Amino acid sequence: MNIEAYLSVAPEIAEAVKAGKPVVALESTILSHGMPYPENWEFSHRVEEIIRGEGAIPATTAIIGGKLKIGLTSSELELMCKDPTVGKVSRRDVAVYLATGKTGATTVATTMMLAEMAGIKIFATGGIGGVHRGAETTFDISADLQELASTGVAVVCAGAKSLLDIAKTLEYLETMGVPVLGMNTEDFPAFYCRRSGHKVDASIPDAATAARIMKTKWDLGLKGGFVIANPIPEEYELDFDEMEAVITKALEAAKEENIHGKDTTPFLLDHIKNYTKGVSLASNLQLAYNNARTAAKIAIEYSKL
Numbered sequence: 001m002n003i004e005a006y007l008s009v010a011p012e013i014a015e016a017v018k019a020g021k022p023v024v025a026l027e028s029t030i031l032s033h034g035m036p037y038p039e040n041w042e043f044s045h046r047v048e049e050i051i052r053g054e055g056a057i058p059a060t061t062a063i064i065g066g067k068l069k070i071g072l073t074s075s076e077l078e079l080m081c082k083d084p085t086v087g088k089v090s091r092r093d094v095a096v097y098l099a100t101g102k103t104g105a106t107t108v109a110t111t112m113m114l115a116e117m118a119g120i121k122i123f124a125t126g127g128i129g130g131v132h133r134g135a136e137t138t139f140d141i142s143a144d145l146q147e148l149a150s151t152g153v154a155v156v157c158a159g160a161k162s163l164l165d166i167a168k169t170l171e172y173l174e175t176m177g178v179p180v181l182g183m184n185t186e187d188f189p190a191f192y193c194r195r196s197g198h199k200v201d202a203s204i205p206d207a208a209t210a211a212r213i214m215k216t217k218w219d220l221g222l223k224g225g226f227v228i229a230n231p232i233p234e235e236y237e238l239d240f241d242e243m244e245a246v247i248t249k250a251l252e253a254a255k256e257e258n259i260h261g262k263d264t265t266p267f268l269l270d271h272i273k274n275y276t277k278g279v280s281l282a283s284n285l286q287l288a289y290n291n292a293r294t295a296a297k298i299a300i301e302y303s304k305l
């Protein structure tokens with residue numbers, strides 16, 4: 001193995017990791033394929049400010065110029081937000097993008113990989129990928145789930161969008177031994193909505209408890225990560241039935257246009273955004289900020305253990 005040849009960690013982050021200070025990883029697919037410009041650009045800066053405001057250090061990840069980047073400069077953030085040729089990189093794409101020098105945005109799966117390589121234990125995002133509706137015929141299961149099973153990083157998210165089959169996603173996580181913790185909730189959140197109707201494994205009251213559970217799992221040498229499900233703040237929650245109608249319409253459009261594989265999730269997200277005229281984007285931004293805040297708090301508690 002020769003990870004060092006590819007890894008490019010910003011000095012501030014490398015020092016923080018070495019000193020055991022709190023660091024929170026962030027993905028770039030949410031920027032390149034999850035939000036429009038310039039809202040994504042504003043978000044990329046604001047989310048880092050929020051993490052700093054809590055007392056932790058942000059580490060946005062990407063693949064640029066043959067390097068696994070941990071911590072992006074302002075112009076690198078702009079590249080991820082603006083350049084339409086930036087690809088979506090999951091586990092299987094990493095070596096291709098590195099060896100050919102292509103610019104790639106990291107998904108939940110690849111952000112977990114890069115975070116682990118850099119020694120970062122906590123990662124904040126919007127929603128995780130999962131088992132798609134109709135997976136029994138399409139086999140479409142996000143590589144994010146397999147990564148959660150094998151890579152030791154806790155992912156703070158607002159659950160999963162109900163464009164996925166949430167029941168099957170939770171079953172998969174159970175099979176793979178991935179703890180699903182609910183932040184002050186018994187109910188697994190459905191991204192725009194605080195409740196999906198499906199239960200989490202354990203409801204936890206605060207960041208300190210999350211940190212203790214993480215330390216315990218990894219002290220035991222158990223491999224894999226965590227889903228830490230953090231419901232969207234009430235004031236930004238959208239109506240479940242209205243979102244269900246929008247999602248159904250997006251799924252029909254994907255079927256009609258014969259969308260498959262890695263294009264499916266970005267296609268659905270884009271259609272949901274267009275159908276809801278930006279209301280969903282405002283909620284998306286707020287839930288991601290909320291997750292960044294919670295992740296920073298957990299990183300701080302974890303650094304004290």
Ligand code: PSU
Pocket residue numbers: 027029030033034090106107108109126127128129130141142143144161191261262263264265266269
């Ligand atoms: N779900 C969202 N927003 C996102 C994604 C998922 O609500 O931006 C992105 C994340 O980067 C996630 C990826 O890791 O899509 C999952 O894609 P796929 O289903 O192709 O594995």
Ligand code: MN
Pocket residue numbers: 140141142143261262264
């Ligand atoms: Mn897929």
